[in-house]
Amino acid sequence: MYKKISSFNFASLRFNEDIDTQFKIFTNKFITEFENSILESFVFHASPLTYDERERDFLRKILKPSNVFPIELDRKTGLEILDILLTIKLEDYLRVPFNHSKNEEQKEKVTDLMSFEEYVGKKDKNSRDSLEKQMKELKIFEDGNFDRPPYFLLYRARNIVASRLKNRSYTIKALNKFVFKLKEGFELYLYDKIMADNLHCLDDNDKNSIYHRLENELLNGFLNDFRLGKTEEEGNKLVFEIKRKLEEASISERIKELMWSSYIKELERGKVDNLLVGWTRTFKEELEKNFLTLKVGNDVEDLEFHHFPLPVDSIKKILLAFIFKEDNFTELIQSAFQGIENVEKTKLINQLHEEYLQKNNFSVALCVKNIKTDENFLNSKLNPFITVMSNEMFKSWQYELYPNEGAKRLFLDNGGLENTTWFIVDDVQCAVSDTDQAYHVAREKLKNLLNFLFHFISREDQINYEIVDPYLIFNHDTKSWTMGRMLSPGIADPKNIDDLEIDLLKFTNNFFEVHSLERDLVIKAINCYIKICKTDDVEEKMQYQSEIFKILFQTHDIQELSTSCAIIVAGTNYDKNDVTYGEMRRWLIEDFHEFFYIADRKGFIPLKMQINERFMVFCKIIIRTILFNLIPINKDSQYSVKDVIEWILTINPNKDPIVRGNM
Secondary structure (H helix, E strand, C coil), X not given: CCCCEEECCCCCCCCCHHHHHHHHHHHHHHHHHHHHXXXXXXXXXXXXXXXXXXXXXXXXXXXXXXXXXCCCCCHHHHHHHHHHHHHHHHHHHHEEEXXXXXXXXXXXXXXXXXXXXXXXXXXXXXHHHHHHHHHHHCCCCCCCCCCCCHHHHHHHHHHHHHCCCCCCCCCHHHHXXXXXXXXXXXHHHHHHHHHHHHHHHCCHHHHHHHHHHHHHHHHHHHHHHHHCCCCHHHHHHHHHHHHHHHHHCCHHHHHHHHHHHHHHHHHHHCCHHHHHHHHHHHHHHHHHHHHHHHCCCCCCCCCCCCCCCCCHHHHHHHHHHHHHHHXXXXXXXXXXXXXXXXXXXXXXXXXXXXXXXXXXXXXXXXXXXXXXXXXXXXXXXXXCCEEEECHHHHHHHHHHHCCCCCCCCCCCCCCCCCCEEEEEEEEEEEECCCHHXXXXXXXXXXXHHHHHHHHHHCCHHHCCCEEEEEEEEEECCCCEEEEECCCCCCCCCCCCHHHCCHHHHHHHHHHHHCCCHHHHHHHHHHHHHHHHHHCCCHHHHHHHHHHHHHHHHCCCCHHHHHHHHHHHHCCCCCCXXXXXXXXXXXXXXXXXXXXXXXXXXXXXXXXXXXXXXXXHHHHHHHHHHHHHHCHHHCCCXXXXXXXXXXXXXXXXXXXXXXXXXXX
């Protein structure tokens, strides 16, 4: 809820929808087993000081652990992965087709709602007792309340897991990639299992048809490489000419003659990778032998196969399409799933963990503005892991780390910026491709050092250092370089006042003509919101969000804050009618209680990172609800935010089902 994720489908070689759905069902079963195994290893068998019995009971009832297999990950990595697995499930409930998103505004309203202005114009003072009663009804369920939509149950389960993580060893991006590769890898396990069990059953016609389908796909992929850098007309002409020459030279027939026996052998063994390597090597050799006789011009120069024209999984799908021709795919996929041993599942997880999450040693070079060094300054260590370098010394450092003389060398420098110095942060331990995490870890280490030094060498009003783009990362294990920017070019482009709409300018004029306490509170809240946008520190973001709610509702009482926020937010992005406003408000009150508990406390970084975006949306909803309803008619401060709360309770009482979507 409160976050839309649009889904797109791109054209690719794929199964029909029914087969694709079955593979997804069994791949998700594996992911659920992995989730259960992490829970069993690191939650249910953890110390009572880590998770209390009420939390464990909640997780058992929500996630319903079933089949488990051995987990060989460390506890922290396991919990970080579990956090991401539950978040992915949450986001699946938010995912909507792209065309649904575009047409969402065309939804019909069930009823016309009374505006806030109409409400205050005919407000019955005797109705206040009824509204107070509704407010008292809104209390958190003490028994966990399992009778609520899956999103809210998963949200609570995910937060229980994330709240026990003190920090992150991996970025969310890196963990999402690991889970994606895990799903992809397990689906390939299913492919291989089905092929190993069934390829020998294919008849001669099938084998011949498969050969020609593979040949056609690979040949087309090879020919399409020659289209690069040409217009469509030029590409078509060249491909037609090459294809004609290949046919005249009987290349396909020669390759089939050379490959057929090994093709049959590898096909029956289910060794598709061997088949592809052999076919590709033979095809390349035949092309090289006959290249001079083809005479198709200087455009055909590079016959190297740097990669297969089709991914291996696409080739396997071609084979599986013939195996599934009897429409028995559900039974075959289920049988393959049941045939994969737990030890194979553990092996796959370990293999992908090593490939994507294994820690590597990084050095990160950061450029700092308003600190200068002499160009002849020799590199000097400021602590065991941080070295300061002049611009010239930094270029020498890069030169020494390039892997060999033949490598293409692109050196980074300060781009002519004055008063800048390079700092090299060594011994940054992060996942092999998790350069975002390497940057953030290095940046935090450097900030801690610079803050410490500036405390001694600078007056308070002269602490003006700034870590600027770009930065450079070197992976000592893979000998690879990454250059990056914290801010993408163009993100801070100037805004044009001429682009402002007339209605917005009129509203702005009217807004600043109003003199009321509520107007001043909204201004303070918006200023606070801008501070959120300008910081990349998630702890600061959460503190500012908490401050916004306290400013607008003029209280520090957590129950009152949580209730007021929940009343405004409930139903603003929920268009089903399976729950009432009262139920939704109670669940949101629980979420806001948790928010206020962690917002003003240090720590809980992983949980704060997960819920930050959701509460940013809540801030916007609450600010704008007050701004667009209360301020325009509140000339003399005769109305307050409490009137807005009462108005919402009047038009959307606790007992009513949520059917309208947006207010």
